[in-house]
Amino acid sequence: MRFENKEHADPVIAILAAGRSARMRGGDKLLEPVHGAPLLRRAAERCLACALPVVVTLPAGGARWEALDDLDVTRVAVLDAAEGMAASFRAIGRVVQAGPVLCLLADMPEIDETDLRRVLAAYRSDPERVHRGATMTGAPGQPVAFPARIVAQFATLKGDCGARSLLRDEDVGLVPLAEAHAVTDLDTPEDWADWRRRTGIGS
Numbered sequence: 001m002r003f004e005n006k007e008h009a010d011p012v013i014a015i016l017a018a019g020r021s022a023r024m025r026g027g028d029k030l031l032e033p034v035h036g037a038p039l040l041r042r043a044a045e046r047c048l049a050c051a052l053p054v055v056v057t058l059p060a061g062g063a064r065w066e067a068l069d070d071l072d073v074t075r076v077a078v079l080d081a082a083e084g085m086a087a088s089f090r091a092i093g094r095v096v097q098a099g100p101v102l103c104l105l106a107d108m109p110e111i112d113e114t115d116l117r118r119v120l121a122a123y124r125s126d127p128e129r130v131h132r133g134a135t136m137t138g139a140p141g142q143p144v145a146f147p148a149r150i151v152a153q154f155a156t157l158k159g160d161c162g163a164r165s166l167l168r169d170e171d172v173g174l175v176p177l178a179e180a181h182a183v184t185d186l187d188t189p190e191d192w193a194d195w196r197r198r199t200g201i202g203s
Contacts, residue, residue: 011123011145012096013047013116015040015056015073016088017064017106018081023187030106031063032192033203038067043106048072049113050120055095056106057081057088084160093154100127101151103163104143109195110181111142119145122175130167133182134174141182 017040021028030040037045040056047054048071058064060077068075076095080087092101102120104111115133122131123145131145146163153166186192196202 009099010052011100011102011120012053012055013050013102013104014092014096015043015047015054015104015106016085016092017043018057018059018078018088018091019085019107020082024189027189028063029186029192031067032186034109034201036203038064039109040064040106041067041071043104043108043111044068044071044073046111046113047104047116050116052102052120055092057091083158085162086157086159089154089157089163093151096151098148099151100146100148102143102145105185107185107187108142108181109186109201110179110184111177112181115177115181116143118177119143119175122173123147126173129173130170131173131175133177135180135182136176136178138174138176139183140172140174141177142185 017030021030031038034042044054044056054073055076056068056073057076057078059081060079065075076091078087078091119131119133128147130147130150132140133142134140150166157163186195
């Protein structure tokens with residue numbers, strides 16, 4: 001599927017979920033259960049609650065792919081995911097044509113529908129600008145709303161630095177989100193254990 005967006009249309013929401021989860025020592029952080037469902041599925045459900053199209057970049061097949069069964073999302077297989085995050089951005093650029101994208105890393109368990117809607121509202125108020133979730137003290141994080149002119153450059157990205165290079169000369173609008181929602185990502189078993197202790201959220 002391809003989305004033929006107009007330049008100032010509402011963004012497609014893209015969840016980046018093709019990474020290897022290498023620091024989990026054999027586990028998969030995106031399949032960690034949170035309130036009875038894999039983290040990846042919960043992220044997709046929160047994005048779908050915003051009533052916008054949702055694209056998820058994934059390895060081809062496997063448990064992550066199956067975790068999204070019966071959800072109204074577009075699953076995009078990233079065959080060159082081993083290169084790094086840029087491969088997912090290029091895949092998003094091929095699917096979302098001539099339009100804006102709200103990108104979210106899949107390993108951010110605290111980002112909720114309210115956070116997504118805040119960044120979307122910022123984008124709608126100024127659709128030529130990049131808008132990025134941040135902490136209340138201004139530390140930048142996730143999610144990030146990219147206008148169409150930036151999405152058009154996704155095809156040029158290489159390696160594992162994501163879209164960072166495209167933001168160097170941008171006047172990025174920071175959108176304060178609650179607590180540490182914008183910067184809480186869980187990469188290791190220790191991260192998960194600490195987060196569960198701190199929040200009281202089990203499986």
